[in-house]
Every structure is written in structure tokens, then in C-alpha cells.
Amino acid sequence: MSVATAAPPATPPARSKAARTRWSQRLSANVSSAGLNVAVLALTLAWIVPTLGLLINSFRPGGAFNTSGWWTALAPPFNFTLDSYRAVLGASDLAPSFFNSFMITIPATIIPTAVAAFAAYAFSWMRFWGRDWIFLALVGLLAVPLQVTFIPLLTLAVHMGLTSGNNFFGLNAGFLAVWIAHTGYGLPFAIYLLANFFRVLPQDLFESAEIDGAGPVTVFFRLVLPLSVPAIASLVIFQFLWVWNDLLVALIYVGGTPEVAPLTVTLTNLVGGLGQHIEYLTAAAFVSMVVPLIVFFALRRYFVRGILAGSVKG
């Protein structure tokens, strides 16, 4: 629309012609903006149709998904039911996996965030031998495929008894293995994100705190942490979503054992046993999406900020 206003005719030869030109310019601008709106709407619609289809299917009575397309359910007579959700939450092992997902995700978010915050503080506000090289190595490790680590780590986990069968002070040791693994895998990104943020905190703040006699521990807990709440929030969201949605690490370190399997693993097993239970899969998928979607829509601002801080460097 700015195109229409950008170049007004300098000396209009005749008033009527000038008016007509402006009118036609406005018309063409409106037409092209209508086209633009339609194009954006069409793309957005295309993007949400897959999810929408699954959502509608999850509310249809059992078997209906297999005889007619979900779009036919949008016309009367409307016939929706909560049966699939009731079945999935009541009868399957989805409820324990829901619990397991929290059991895995919460510690696997807290530990790397805390460890990364300590390290990022040192990397951005302390001088020590090899600091820049160690940080560079961490940035490099961001690209390393996790697969490279599986065999020696699995051997180690078995050797130390950290597998899903064993008990570790009453806790299933499989959880412990997954927490430690996710901590290591998440740290390079976590340190990178937080160090980028800590580094741009105003230097005067640190100097005046030091003059007041505050040690590094006080500065960290009283100044750095409160000032970095946005960065820490976005890291927490990232790590939470990444662990909650992870399938590979869970498969490797806890396998398919139902006592420790998170939602992603149980869902995958449901897909494997597809056949007659496919209608439950729709509801099961949405059950698994509830928590990340709540986190995502409630904290979207921090999430986007985290992405920008982590990717658009500097």
C-alpha cells in the first residue's frame, strides 16, 4: 500500500486525470493486497490442515476415520465423542508414560540449566587460561551428532548399572541415565545461549558491585540471575520441549521398558501396533501434544527470543 502513496504526481496536468490515476493506483494496490491476503491465508490453511484433520478425527466415533474423510464430519449431522480420549487415558499405558515424561523432563531441564548458568558466568565475566578455546570447542560440539556417543555411553551405563532394570536408591536407574545424558547433550547450546546474554550485561554493574565488596557468588545470585530471567526462561522452554519431544535418547537409554518409557516411546509403540487401534492414535497424539502446546503458547515470547538469541549470532 505504501507503493500507492510513494510517488504522487509532481504537477498534475489536469485535476480529473490526477484523481483517476490515484484512484486506479489505489485500486491496483487494493487488488494486490487482496491477492496477498489470500495467498497468506491459503498457505496458513495448508499448514494447519494436517493437524486439524487429526484433531477432528480424534473426536469422531471409533472406526469413522476409516470409512469417510474427516472433512465429512464438518457437515451435519454432527457426531462427535470423547470415546477415544477416554479409552486412551483409561486403558492404555499412556497415563504412566505421561508421568514418566515429567519424571524425565523436569530434572533433565533443571540440571543443565543450572550447570550452564555457572559455566556461562565464568565464560563471560572471568579470565582464565584457555577460556576462548574451550568456548570455541563447545560451539563446535553443537553440531556433533548424538549418534556418535551412543555406543561407549551405553557400555558405560551397563557397566555402572545405570539401566532401566536396576534400582538406584529406590529410583529406576534408567531415569538417572537419561538425566545425565540429556544434561551433556543440552549443555553446549545452553552455555552458548546464556553466555551470549550474560556478556552484554552492563560492565559498570559488576564494577560497582565489586567496589561494594560483593564476591562473585553474590554478584551471580543477586545480579546476574535476576537480570537474566528472560534468557533463562527461553533456555528452560527450549530444553523442556527438546527433552519432552525427544524419542531417540529415550529409546537408547531406557528402551521400550514401560516403567520408564516417556510418551514419545509409548506413542511410537502404538503406531507399530497400528491396525485395529488406529483411532486411539489420534487422541494419543493430542494427549502427547497438550503439555508442549501449553508451554509454547503461554511462553511464546520467550521461546521466540531464545531462538533469535541462539541463531542470529551477536
Add this chain to the structure above:
Amino acid sequence: MDAMTPLTVTLPMLDVDWETLVSVNLPTLLFVIVGVPLALVGYIVGLDVLVRRLPKRSQPSVRPWVWVAPAIFFVGLILVYPMVGTVVRSFFDRRGDAFVGLGNFVRLLTDHGVLIVLRNNLLWLLLYPGLVLLFGLLLAVLSDRVKFEKPVKSLIFMPMAISFVAMAIIWQFVYYYKDPSEPQTGILNAVVVNIFHGLPITWIQDTRFNNFALIFIGVWGATGFAMVILSAALKGIPAELLEAARVDGANERTIFRRIILPLMMPTIVVVGTTMVIFALKAFDVVYVMTAGNYNTDILARRMYAELYSAGNYANASALAVILLLAVVPVLIFNLRQFRAVEARR
């Protein structure tokens, strides 16, 4: 279960002791949530007290290591040590006893199945970042000019929040195949049959289409990520610059090609390299949708199969090393970019 309508079928109930699960694990979870932060804070505070006892001169050189030690411990244990171990392991035989040099690699790279895996990874490597950038750029530029930008971006971004497993289930229903004699229930085949009057296609099994069908699921999931970053870069371009070009008579296409695109290039490169890494590491979509069947296998899934199903550590290590080697150019590129940005600080 009795209250349910006869239509529903009981799901196979796995033998999970739900009560002990909660009674044992919930206290542990609470203990961990409270205990772990306390332990970490205690570590920092306690060691700082010790550092203060050191002579004043040596304090600054000791203190940083207290802060970075936990991170170095975890990264060393979980990433560096196993990485070295896997590289070493890839030169040994299946039992890990005899050194076989490049034997594992030679065997794998002459295996027909592995060659298909490599071809598929190449397809992912080319199409996935390319399409993600294309759609991301298109959506960033177009949505920038409409009034309902925010809801559009939220909806397109939404798949970022859900797991690949959920994505795969969503798309399983999009690609659903029914015999031509029955009504199609998957929307893609419904379009093929009802609008183009063609025969339904088995998108997941048909080797002409299935790799593209799987890659598109990934593209669908990652486009929102690219869009958000590219859109931020787009909004960072000064409006006066574009206005000046318009006053000079440049049309929108020229402005895009000569001003917007060059200014966004650094961001496009960052998003592109991230996507290349994602493409190399892709696992979940293929694992859930086809389990690597119908010529859709990729490195990460094949490596998992060698590790778990076949128990062949030699092959699994060698495949992991191939994956690592494929990442090395991206890694070097990333480090150079990073140092260039650091130098500008």
C-alpha cells in the same frame, strides 16, 4: 471399561504397576527438583569459601575452574569421551578385539543397502534445508505485509512445539491410502482422486514418492523456525532504505532481489547450516513412519538398527563416524562464522 460404548476396543494393557510407579517415583522427583539445585548451589558456595582461603594472588586463577568444572565434566563424559571412543571403535571388528583398519567402512560403503541410505541422506541434505528456507522466506516476506501477521506466524510456528512422533502421526493420516473402490480418507489421496481424477497413491510405500513424502513432514515442522528468524532479520532492515529505493522507482521484485535478499544473507546462511545439521541427524520421522523400509532408510536410523536390532557395534560405530565426517564441513564453517562475528564485537 464397562461404561464404554461397544464401538470402542480395549487397548492392550501393559503390565505397569501404576501405584508403585507413583509412590516410588514421585517422592524421588520432588527430591530431585529440590535437591539438585540445592546441591549445585551448595557446591558453588562451599567451594567459594575454600577458594577464599587461598592466598589472594592465586584466587583469580582457581575460581573460574570451580564455575566451569561441572559443565566440563558433563560435556567431557557425555560428548567428548564417547566421541573418541566411537572413532576408535570403528576401526575394530564386531567383537572389538581385532584391529581391522578401514575394513568396516569398506564393507559398509560397498553394501547396497547402505548406498541407498547415503542416497536418501543426500536427498534430505538437499531438499530439506532448501524447502525450509524457501517456505520460511516466502512466509516471512508475505506475512510481513498483512495485518494478521501474528496469528499466522503462531499457527505456522506451532509444529515446532510438538514431537516428531506426533508430527508423523498427523501425517500418517494425511498420506492415508484406501483401495480405489472405497472413499479416500486421507486428504492427499482425496484430492488426487476427487479433483485430479487419478488413482490413489501409497505415499509411504511407493518408492517414487515416499522419500519426498517423509522429507516434507520435516519441512512442515521446521518452516516456522526458519520463518521466525528470517522475519526478525527482515524487520531489522531499515524502512528508509526500502522507501528510498521505491522513491527511486525500483519495483518490489528489484527491491527484494537487490536489497532485502543481500541484507538477509547472513541470517539465511545461519538458518541454512542449522537445517543441514538437522537433515543429517534426521531420525524420528523415518523411524516412526517406515522404520527404514521401502528404501527410505537414513544414516541415523540405520545406525540405531545396527546398534539395537543387529547388535553390530562395528557397523554402528562406522556409521556414526560417517555421520560425524559429514558434519565436519558444517562444523568448520560454523566455527569460522562464529570467529568472524566475535572479531566484529
